[in-house]
Amino acid sequence: MSFAELQVCAVEAADVTGGVCVVRCIGGVARAGQVYATGELRTRLRGIERYGRTVGSFDAGHVAKVHLTGPVVALLARGQVLTCVPPTGHALVELEAWLATGPPLLEEPDSEQLRSLATFRMQDEGLPDGVRLRWGRIALAALDRLGRPEEQPYVRHYLLQRFGPGGDGDPDRDPAALCRDVLALFELTPAQAAAQAPGWRDLPRPAILRLRRIKNLIPCMAPARPYLAATDPLAVAVDAWAAVRPGLP
Structure with missing residues (x-):
């Protein structure tokens, strides 16, 4: 699985059904239909616009206007990062359990991308210290899997x-x-x-x-x-x- 990440530049519209945001892709490839997470909350990327045209995807370093589902859009703020997860979602606690015991996940995360994601989260000062420590342990476990x-x-x-x-x-x-x-x-x-x-x-x-x-x-x-x-x-x-x-x- 590729851990695509989107950083919110602006929230243009939002209600209980979803909304429209301007985002920058800061990792991987963002595609319509993907599910993204911020903390324990989930939203689906239902559409992408670039230069007034509807596109199916865009990659790291580029900006696009995206249509997201769900009331979580109203809670988003500038600078917030959304991480692509499998349709059923991989919460932090699920990743911890998987790395500790090896239970099957719907889509197994790529260890290198998991290390990168976990290191980023570990250094995210917007997260509680306890959560950052947990991401640090994920980074260590990913490095162990990478040998x-x-x-x-x-x-x-x-x-x-x-x-x-x-x-x-x-x-x-x-x-x-x-x-x-x-x-x-x-x-x-x-x-x-x-x-x-x-x-x-x-x-x-x-x-x-x-x-x-x-x-x-x-x-x-x-x-x-x-x-x-x-x-x-x-x-x-x-x-x-x-x-x-x-x-x-």
Whole structure:
């Protein structure tokens, strides 16, 4: 399934049956007949107009006038994002259950697009913090399905930096666990990386990319550092890598 998204530019007309909005497609391809969600509310895209003509679809980066069904249209506001869902709809709670246990959905979301959507929702300051945290976990689960665990520290870094450690033992916001998992991705010691850094231009390409990956991952540990005791071996390791980072390519 493709997660098409529409951002509301203006609501031109609305009543209990639906209404007309000017929207920008910010992802995927919007097609007449699709169902869109904002939170738990649903609306159907029943028609699209561009330059005075009726069209069947339009894609990312373009603006169109759309006819939507249902009273939800009257509740829409400028800047609000509508996300395409299957006709029966995938609520956040349904996606959580699917990723946790693998029950069948009418249309299985594409993991890459699900990661993109979840990351966007996680960073949406218009949503309640609790909902943003749940979207963060969806992003982590999608990365797991994509087989890209090395990208999970970036999501966990954001969650820890924005929301702090999880008081309920949330492993996704555990400062020590984040540091341990990032350090486990490094194939070098700080001393080895520091020794390679001055002559990095002469290194084989895989070695250069390894140093750059380490440099990009080191900041992921920054929001965790204040929660580690100064004598904690993890804190010592984090500080050592922070000192090495400026010299990495």
